[in-house]
Amino acid sequence: MLITNPTHYGLIEQPWWGILIAFYLFLGGLGSMAFCVSFLYWLRGERKLSIAGSVVGVVAVLIGILALVLDLGHPERFYLVLLSPNLNVKSWIFIGSTFLSAFTLFAVLFIAPQILNIIKLNEKILKTFGWIAFAFGIGVSAYTGILIGIVFNIPFWNAPALPIIFMISALSTGLATLVLVGLALRDSEVQKITHHLAKYDGFTMIFELIVLAIYLLIRSYGPVGAIESVKTILTGYLAPYFVGGVLLMGLAIPIMLVFGYEVRKEGRGCVCVTILSAIFVLIGGAMLRYVVLKAGFLQVPCCP
Amino acid sequence: MRYGMVIDLNKCIGCQSCVTACIHENDVPYEVGQRTYVNYIVTGEFPNVSIHYMHRICQHCENPPCVHVCPTGASYKREDGIVLIDYDLCIGCKYCMVACPYNARYFHPLRHTPDKCTFCAHRVDKGLKPACVEVCPTNARIFGDLDDPNSEVSKIVKSGKAFPIGAEYGTKPSVFYVRWE
Numbered sequence: 001m002l003i004t005n006p007t008h009y010g011l012i013e014q015p016w017w018g019i020l021i022a023f024y025l026f027l028g029g030l031g032s033m034a035f036c037v038s039f040l041y042w043l044r045g046e047r048k049l050s051i052a053g054s055v056v057g058v059v060a061v062l063i064g065i066l067a068l069v070l071d072l073g074h075p076e077r078f079y080l081v082l083l084s085p086n087l088n089v090k091s092w093i094f095i096g097s098t099f100l101s102a103f104t105l106f107a108v109l110f111i112a113p114q115i116l117n118i119i120k121l122n123e124k125i126l127k128t129f130g131w132i133a134f135a136f137g138i139g140v141s142a143y144t145g146i147l148i149g150i151v152f153n154i155p156f157w158n159a160p161a162l163p164i165i166f167m168i169s170a171l172s173t174g175l176a177t178l179v180l181v182g183l184a185l186r187d188s189e190v191q192k193i194t195h196h197l198a199k200y201d202g203f204t205m206i207f208e209l210i211v212l213a214i215y216l217l218i219r220s221y222g223p224v225g226a227i228e229s230v231k232t233i234l235t236g237y238l239a240p241y242f243v244g245g246v247l248l249m250g251l252a253i254p255i256m257l258v259f260g261y262e263v264r265k266e267g268r269g270c271v272c273v274t275i276l277s278a279i280f281v282l283i284g285g286a287m288l289r290y291v292v293l294k295a296g297f298l299q300v301p302c303c304p
Numbered sequence: 305m306r307y308g309m310v311i312d313l314n315k316c317i318g319c320q321s322c323v324t325a326c327i328h329e330n331d332v333p334y335e336v337g338q339r340t341y342v343n344y345i346v347t348g349e350f351p352n353v354s355i356h357y358m359h360r361i362c363q364h365c366e367n368p369p370c371v372h373v374c375p376t377g378a379s380y381k382r383e384d385g386i387v388l389i390d391y392d393l394c395i396g397c398k399y400c401m402v403a404c405p406y407n408a409r410y411f412h413p414l415r416h417t418p419d420k421c422t423f424c425a426h427r428v429d430k431g432l433k434p435a436c437v438e439v440c441p442t443n444a445r446i447f448g449d450l451d452d453p454n455s456e457v458s459k460i461v462k463s464g465k466a467f468p469i470g471a472e473y474g475t476k477p478s479v480f481y482v483r484w485e
Contacts, residue, residue, distance in 0.1 A: 012407060016398040073396015073416035080395050086377025093375035093399055150373070152473060153405035300407045301470035302343075302358060304313070304481035 010300040011228055014154060014293075020071040022290040024064040025144045028100070029170025030285065031060030032137035034177045035107055039130050039137075041193070049190045051114055053178045058107045060177070061140070065100060092147045099139040106133035141170040154296040155222075156229035161215040162292070168208040173285035175201040176254075176278040183271060195262065198274055201281065202258035209251050225299035233295045242291045250284010253277070306385035307364070307423055308450035308478035309437070310460045314485055315444035316357040318342055322436035322445060329424060329435035337410020339421040340436060356484050359445075361436075362387065362408040362421035363469070363477030370400035370409070378417075385450075385478055386423045391415055405473045423447070450478060 038053030069078045081097045088094060110129040113121045145163025152158045175197050182194035216234070219226040233242040257277035261269055320342055327334045341360040348354055364387050370379045371387060378394035381387050394417040401409045401418050412419040424434035432438070437447040448455035453462075457480075460466050466480035 010407070014402055016401050016411070071397075073398070073411070073418075074394070077395045080376045080393060081397075084376035084378075084393055086380065086390075086393060088372075088374055088377045091373055091375040091399070093373070093397055097375070148402075151403050152369075154402070296402075298402075298405070298407060300405065301473075302360075303345075304467040304469050304483050 009224065010298075010302045011225055012298045012300060013232075014296045014298055017071075017148075017293050017296075019290060020067045022286070022293045024067040024071075025166070025289040025293070026173070026286040027060045027064030027067070028144055029141045029166060030173040030177055030282070031057040031062075031064060032103060032140040033057075033170045033174025034060065034181075035103075035174075036134050036137045036141075037171075037174055037178055037197075039110075039134050042130065043127075046189075046193060047114075048185060048187060049178065049182050049193055051111065052181050052185060054107060054111050055115070056177060056181050057137075057174070058104060058111065061100065061104060061107075065104070092143060092150060096140070096143045096147055099136050099143055103133055103136035103140050106130075106136065109133075141167050144170075148293070148296070151296075153225075153298055153300070155224075155226040155299060156219060157292070157296050159215060159219060159226075161211060161218070165208065165211055165215060165288075168204060168211060169285050169288055172201055172204040172208055173282055175204060176281035176285075179274060179278045183275060194274070195266070198258055198262050198277070201278075202255055202263070205251050205255050205258075205281070209247075209255070212251075223299060225297040228297045229295040232297075233291055238291050238295055241287050241294075245287035246284050246291060249280050250287060254280045254284070305383065306366070306450045306478060307428065308385070308448065308457050308461070308480065309361070309364075309423070309434075310446045310457045310466050310480045310482065311359045311361075312444045312446070312460075312482040313357060313359070314482060315442040316342070316359070317442055317444075318344065318355070318357045319441065321439045321441060322359075325435040325439040326421070329427075330422070332419075333413055336413050337419070339410075339419070359481070360406065360408070361479060362423075363406050363475065363479045364421075364423060366476035366478065367474060369403040369405065369473075369475060373399045373403045375399070382425070384428075386425050386428070387420075388422055388425060389418060389420065391417050394418070405470050405475065406477075 035054045035057030038050040042050035069075050072078060081094060106129050110126060110133050113119050142163060145166035148157045149162050179194050179197050182190045216230055220230040232238050254277040257273055261273050323338060323340055323342055326332060326339050330339060332339055343358045345356040345358055364385060368381060368387050371381055376393045376395055378390045379400050396417050409418040409420040427434060433447050437445045446456050448457035450458050452458060461480050466482050468477040468480055
């Protein structure tokens with residue numbers, strides 16, 4: 001006999017990955033992209049902002065790694081992800097840990113000689129370290145979406161657009177961080193760059209909004225688990241976080257502030273508006289990770 | 305050699321003996337999670353109501369997602385097809401719990417690692433049957449070697465009466481169910 005009601009599947013909201021992982025996904029993306037953009041400015045000869053920005057980026061990634069380790073059931077065994085005797089090199093946690101370690105290592109090698117005047121390295125070696133850290137930084141921001149994207153029984157995550165959204169959001173939050181860092185430096189030269197960064201962030205956010213809308217539209221047609229997820233974040237209990245936190249606070253308001261004020265005033269407007277929009281972008285980026293993790297519904301087959 | 309299980313849902317009377325035997329045999333913290341469940345499915349409207357039972361257990365997939373995602377190799381598949389967890393290698397990242405389409409794992413509160421059905425590997429190695437199979441009063445759970453054409457499980461599977469669940473995920477489960485008639 002075929003039972004059509006109750007349904008042939010079970011939907012369970014995944015309870016395992018919560019706020020610490022969301023915090024890492026946010027900081028990992030933010031930190032790696034803040035470093036990568038800083039490095040591009042470093043190549044153009046802008047040293048003050050780029051060194052401060054890359055330090056902030058690496059520190060953010062390190063805090064993120066700490067959150068990851070604290071989320072483990074056995075935090076004291078964290079080294080096993082890279083040194084286990086039965087290492088599974090195909091696991092995305094292993095690949096990601098490799099990216100994170102290599103990124104941190106080369107980013108520190110790139111920054112340390114510039115701020116500690118102990119060893120003098122020539123420009124060429126610094127540049128090589130910088131490029132390697134840049135490549136792994138791209139890897140760090142890309143892998144987070146892949147990590148949860150390969151989970152095929154959670155259809156909301158199992159979408160090719162998700163890693164792209166995470167990458168764009170990483171770039172946007174990285175730029176917002178650099179805007180804040182640039183303003184904190186209180187330098188008129190840097191001030192001009194922060195104006196450009198805020199503008200680039202505006203374009204990034206518009207792109208993010210478009211990709212996010214298409215992603216939600218496609219996921220709202222199915223499978224059932226994904227429909228449930230979209231419902232939960234648009235009208236369910238996660239709506240305040242997603243509609244209020246991500247869409248309004250994290251995207252719509254900063255876009256309006258950037259294009260309605262920052263760009264029109266050509267960077268000569270009130271600094272507090274720029275600061276406010278950057279902070280909103282950061283809150284929105286963190287909320288996005290939290291909402292996506294929380295809204296992951298496992299689609300469990302229940303009847304033969 | 306590939307150990308498998310057939311669960312005949314027609315024979316199940318819902319007595320929960322298998323669940324109890326499993327908890328006793330494997331010292332399962334049943335208030336937090338179980339290695340196997342017998343769920344009740346009620347259909348129809350009063351007075352024409354019927355109840356069915358559905359068993360949930362680790363499917364010991366031939367193509368196990370939990371093993372593919374595990375970074376340290378703590379989740380592994382034995383030669384005989386049983387999927388196990390090496391509790392000393394596990395770091396507790398919970399990736400396997402997220403990746404398992406059957407929601408077969410729970411987080412062990414004392415061990416701080418995921419835990420799941422082992423097909424009672426410690427009993428199987430001694431030539432015994434898993435505790436749940438041993439204790440079932442109606443022989444609803446049948447255990448055996450799927451590669452051996454003369455075993456009871458492979459005969460039932462070959463007859464086309466038993467089906468896997470979640471076959472669309474491509475996990476090739478070793479647990480088969482005989483549908484309700």
